[in-house]
Amino acid sequence: MTTLQRKESNPIAHLSPEDIEEIGRELDAIRDEFLAIRGEKDAAHIRRMIKIQRRLELASRATLMLSVFPPAWILGTAGLAVAKILENMEIGHNILHGQYDFMRDPKIHSTTWEWDHASPAEQWKHSHNELHHKYTNVVGRDNDLGYGIMRVDEQQRWTKAHLGQPLYNLINALLFEYGIAAYDLELGRNLKTKKRRNNPEFRERLRAVGRKIRKQATKDYLVQPALAIPVGLAVGNPVGAFFGTMAATAVANVVRNLWSHSVIICGHFPKGVETFERTSITGETRGEWYLRQMLGSANISGGKLMHIMTGNLSHQIEHHLFPDLPSSQYAQIAPKIKALFAKYELKYVSGPMIVQVASAWAKVIRLALPNREPAREIDHSIPPRHPAEVGAGV
Amino acid sequence: MPVTQTLRDGAWRVVELITTPVVPADYLDVIAPLRNPTVLRARISDVRPETATAVTLELRPGRGWEPHEPGQYIRVGVDIDGVRLWRAYSVSNAASRKDGRFTITVNAVPDGVVSSYLRYQARKGEIVHLDLPAGDFVLTKPRPAKALFVTAGSGITPVMGMLRSCLSEMPDVVVVHSAKTPEAVVFGAELRELAAAGRIRLIERHTTTEGRLKPAGIAELVPDLLDRETWACGPADLLDDLQEHWSDAGAAERLHVERFRPTVLVAGDGGTVTFEKSGVTTEVPGGTTILDAGEAAGQLMKSGCRMGICFKCVLPMREGIVRDVRDGAITTATEVDGDNVLIQTCVTTAAGPCRFDA
Numbered sequence: 001m002t003t004l005q006r007k008e009s010n011p012i013a014h015l016s017p018e019d020i021e022e023i024g025r026e027l028d029a030i031r032d033e034f035l036a037i038r039g040e041k042d043a044a045h046i047r048r049m050i051k052i053q054r055r056l057e058l059a060s061r062a063t064l065m066l067s068v069f070p071p072a073w074i075l076g077t078a079g080l081a082v083a084k085i086l087e088n089m090e091i092g093h094n095i096l097h098g099q100y101d102f103m104r105d106p107k108i109h110s111t112t113w114e115w116d117h118a119s120p121a122e123q124w125k126h127s128h129n130e131l132h133h134k135y136t137n138v139v140g141r142d143n144d145l146g147y148g149i150m151r152v153d154e155q156q157r158w159t160k161a162h163l164g165q166p167l168y169n170l171i172n173a174l175l176f177e178y179g180i181a182a183y184d185l186e187l188g189r190n191l192k193t194k195k196r197r198n199n200p201e202f203r204e205r206l207r208a209v210g211r212k213i214r215k216q217a218t219k220d221y222l223v224q225p226a227l228a229i230p231v232g233l234a235v236g237n238p239v240g241a242f243f244g245t246m247a248a249t250a251v252a253n254v255v256r257n258l259w260s261h262s263v264i265i266c267g268h269f270p271k272g273v274e275t276f277e278r279t280s281i282t283g284e285t286r287g288e289w290y291l292r293q294m295l296g297s298a299n300i301s302g303g304k305l306m307h308i309m310t311g312n313l314s315h316q317i318e319h320h321l322f323p324d325l326p327s328s329q330y331a332q333i334a335p336k337i338k339a340l341f342a343k344y345e346l347k348y349v350s351g352p353m354i355v356q357v358a359s360a361w362a363k364v365i366r367l368a369l370p371n372r373e374p375a376r377e378i379d380h381s382i383p384p385r386h387p388a389e390v391g392a393g394v
Numbered sequence: 395m396p397v398t399q400t401l402r403d404g405a406w407r408v409v410e411l412i413t414t415p416v417v418p419a420d421y422l423d424v425i426a427p428l429r430n431p432t433v434l435r436a437r438i439s440d441v442r443p444e445t446a447t448a449v450t451l452e453l454r455p456g457r458g459w460e461p462h463e464p465g466q467y468i469r470v471g472v473d474i475d476g477v478r479l480w481r482a483y484s485v486s487n488a489a490s491r492k493d494g495r496f497t498i499t500v501n502a503v504p505d506g507v508v509s510s511y512l513r514y515q516a517r518k519g520e521i522v523h524l525d526l527p528a529g530d531f532v533l534t535k536p537r538p539a540k541a542l543f544v545t546a547g548s549g550i551t552p553v554m555g556m557l558r559s560c561l562s563e564m565p566d567v568v569v570v571h572s573a574k575t576p577e578a579v580v581f582g583a584e585l586r587e588l589a590a591a592g593r594i595r596l597i598e599r600h601t602t603t604e605g606r607l608k609p610a611g612i613a614e615l616v617p618d619l620l621d622r623e624t625w626a627c628g629p630a631d632l633l634d635d636l637q638e639h640w641s642d643a644g645a646a647e648r649l650h651v652e653r654f655r656p657t658v659l660v661a662g663d664g665g666t667v668t669f670e671k672s673g674v675t676t677e678v679p680g681g682t683t684i685l686d687a688g689e690a691a692g693q694l695m696k697s698g699c700r701m702g703i704c705f706k707c708v709l710p711m712r713e714g715i716v717r718d719v720r721d722g723a724i725t726t727a728t729e730v731d732g733d734n735v736l737i738q739t740c741v742t743t744a745a746g747p748c749r750f751d752a
Contacts, residue, residue: 032721043476051424058421061412098705104478104734107420107433110705111736114415129704215414223411289701323703 011274011295014345023294023344024287030336031322034329043103045328049090049308050108057083065227067248068241080252082309085259087116089311094327096125102326119181120212123205127184133323137268137296138276143183144268145275151367153275158370165368169361176257181209220249259309262357263300267316269360270298272349293320294341298349299334300356307331310353317348427521428456434524439495441518448501448548448580449513450486455494455524462496462527464489464559465552465625465652469730470498471523474511478523481508482730484552484627484652485527486581489559499580501548525732531625531652532556537563538623542616544636546572546607546628547580552652553627554581561593568616572599572607572628606632609639620645627652659715659726665744669693669752670712678744683719685739693752695739702741711735714748 012020060079066072092115094100100108114121127143135141139153146152149172150165172179182188185205190196225245232241274295281292300306300314307314307330315330318337325333341348351359409418419430427435436459440452462468462485471480483498502513533556541564543553550571561567573579579598589596597615599607613619620643626636633651640649663680667687676691678684685707688695698706702720711727718725719741727735733751 028720035721035723039475039477040473041476043473054421054424097703098708098738101705101708101736103473103476104736105473106734107423109736111708116415125704125706126698130698130706133703134699134701212415215411219412219414223408227412324705 011347012291015291019344020291021285021287023340024285024290026340027290027321028286030333030340031325034322034325034333038102038326038329042326042328043100043105046091046095046100046103046108046326049086053083053086053091056086061224061227064224064245064248066231067228067245068232068235068237073244073248077248077251080249081255081259084116084252084256085309088256088260089263089313090308090327091115091311092117092121093311093313096121097129098324099326116216117180118177118209118213118216119184120208123184123208124180127186129323133320135281136293136320137274138278138281138292140278141281143186144264149188150364152269152363154367154371156367158367162368166361166365169364173258173261174254176261177253178213181213185209220253221246224249262353263310263313265360266300266353266356267297267313269363270349270351270356271359271363272347273298290321293317294337294346296320298351298356300353301350302353304331306353314353317350428454431457434458434526435521436524438516438518438520438522441516443513444499444580445501445578445582447513447578448499449516450497450499451512451516452487452495452497453522453524455496459494459524460526461494462489462555463532464555465532466527466529466555467531467552467652468498468527469525469732470508471525471734472508472511472516474507478734479508480523480525480731480734484555486551486554487558488555499548499551499554501580529652531627531650533560533564533625534623539564540566540618540622541568542619542622542624543567543569543571544612544624544626544628544632545569546632549627549629549652550580550585551627553625554584556625557588557594561588567594568597568622569594570597570599570607570612570615572601572632574602575600609635613639620648623648623650625650625652659728659746661715661717661724661745663745665714665746665748667714667744668747668749670749671752678748680717680743680745681719683740683743684716684737684748684750687744688739695752697740700740702738705738707739708736709739710751711737712749712751714744714750715746716742716748717745718742 015023056079060076060083063072063079064076067076092113095108095113096110096115098110101110103109106112110125117124132142132144137145139145139156149168151158151162185202190199190202196202225242228241228245229238232238235241276292276296281288284292294317297316297320299317300310302314312327312330313319315327315334318330318333319327321337322333338348406418413421417432419432423430423433428437434456436453436455438451439454442450442452444450465484467482467484469480469482471478473479483500485496486499487495487497500509500512502509531552537560543556545553553569557567557569569585571579571585573582576582576598579585585594585596585598588594601607616622620640624636624640626633626649630653633653636649637646637651640646664678664682666675667678667684668675669688672693674688674691674693676687676693678687685695685697685700689697696707696709698704700707710733711725712733713728715724715726716737717723718738724745725735725737725742737750
């Protein structure tokens with residue numbers, strides 16, 4: 001864990017390899033405990049969420065048919081934004097993780113679910129479940145770190161292009177779902193050479209994204225506005241009704257994008273979250289994998305509504321430890337995880353959303369500029385397997 | 395009217411455009427679950443205990459239901475502790491009620507998760523999932539002049555459906571039924587009433603006191619049994635005995651049997667794994683994951699994180715028993731589960747023979 005070892009104080013210096021494996025065993029025991037009680041309550045939770053979300057979406061879309069009237073516009077837009085957030089966060093993200101596969105309900109299953117998002121579920125599952133969750137916070141392997149365009153660690157080399165990263169981050173936040181789609185396609189890498197551009201597999205994935213975006217856009221920017229025309233005609237303003245509704249769905253989509261972007265940067269960017277080097281994960285044990293998840297994630301504190309609206313990613317640490325346990329269990333798991341952090345003197349990073357978002361943005365802005373002092377030279381010969389032998393301050 | 399049909403189709407397509415990425419029926423589901431034409435469901439409209447362990451459930455099916463033929467079974471999917479479990483049960487009422495309602499009769503078997511749930515916990519108003527009626531355990535046409543029904547335990551349920559529907563078309567009916575005690579006879583009162591009215595000849599056998607009936611014993615009680623078109627339903631060993639007896643007598647085609655005793659799956663260490671579509675078969679030792687073994691055997695396997703978190707490697711298990719290598723949890727699948735048991739091949743190993751739809 002060399003990136004860790006370069007820090008002023010190595011957060012795991014006090015842990016022996018045996019300690020790390022013991023942490024792994026304790027976490028496995030917590031996992032077993034919650035697997036054993038997983039059942040009806042969790043199934044009822046996701047069904048209830050789906051029910052609320054679909055009813056809210058139907059009601060909001062119906063309200064938007066009257067969007068020529070400002071109160072209906074406001075109500076419909078707000079409702080649709082909330083419905084889209086629920087659909088992406090608590091429902092889509094968690095179902096696509098396979099958290100509710102245990103129900104054996106073909107309608108609520110990671111292999112059949114599709115979501116209200118520019119990126120097709122199949123591609124998102126690959127880049128998120130397979131890459132991000134396995135290689136969490138490993139610089140160069142986990143593309144969620146800076147999405148391949150930003151500098152997120154002092155150790156990354158600074159170039160002039162990084163000056164623009166606060167702006168890139170803002171644009172990414174506003175268009176987040178398209179950013180994710182581009183990222184799932186590994187657009188940066190795949191557009192680089194002619195050979196990669198013409199790769200039939202890449203082209204097929206590109207077409208799939210195109211189809212998905214076309215359907216999503218037809219729904220929100222064509223059909224929904226068209227449904228407002230009859231009432232628009234009745235009050236003599238069909239054109240206003242059409243474009244007013246188009247603005248409403250656009251606002252709902254942007255609100256959803258800003259919200260999910262904020263939740264996600266709270267997960268791995270705030271102060272206190274560690275990053276890891278590519279070499280640090282070769283031959284990684286289960287205990288070390290767990291430890292990386294513990295140190296590489298941050299929670300958002302708040303009430304039940306906050307947990308639901310963030311898709312329980314407010315329990316990012318618990319989610320990263322047990323990505324396949326149902327989100328409905330994270331709140332119950334959290335106290336046990338917190339106690340484990342305390343026992344092993346590790347830092348459980350958690351804070352109110354506003355503080356965490358500000359902290360993440362501060363990091364993005366700070367790292368847009370070069371480091372004040374040159375990065376310390378490090379000794380690559382130190383085997384990452386025995387971080388405790390290195391001692392603090394190396 | 396082709397014009398209204400075109401208009402309706404057009405309107406439906408607009409609705410589909412706005413519900414994407416899901417289908418309109420998914421929205422309908424949260425308002426009127428029985429109206430969904432693509433997913434067959436039913437509401438339990440009545441719960442009637444039959445014996446200490448048996449219950450009759452009356453079901454009101456939703457859209458898409460097709461009436462059964464007496465003797466057929468249906469697959470019922472019940473959500474128990476959040477998990478949908480499927481079992482097959484015979485339809486026990488007379489055929490074709492006008493309102494589509496039908497009954498199934500379930501006998502709670504020891505350790506039977508679904509049958510015990512249905513007997514002791516199912517409530518009126520609950521929704522269950524269904525499959526269309528199936529099975530060729532039905533009466534022949536024209537109806538037989540002389541019929542024999544050999545049943546044991548809950549094996550009486552499909553036969554009861556036949557008797558309730560078609561008894562008037564059959565002049566000579568013998569029913570040989572085994573149950574542990576007189577009280578344990580499902581539909582006991584109704585059967586005895588039919589016998590008292592002279593409409594059937596009923597031979598009850600109470601196995602706790604009289605022991606199990608063998609084919610030779612039946613032949614003694616019903617001397618002309620080989621002249622009779624015979625339907626039998628009950629435990630596997632009874633059916634095996636009967637089939638042997640009828641084959642030996644050269645009358646195998648006159649015996650119709652129904653077996654849906656679930657295949658008994660016992661967890662062991664390792665097993666033979668078959669990928670049905672490709673025809674690849676391989677021995678999987680207890681410590682090896684199905685993913686690794688499949689790849690080693692040349693099967694094209696989908697895989698992702700290889701640590702049980704991304705769910706890319708899941709395959710439907712048609713039949714078999716597997717063990718989760720992380721926590722030792724056992725998962726089983728039988729034919730009656732359909733395609734609903736999906737296995738994470740990267741973290742499971744065989745605990746017995748398994749067949750995958752891949």
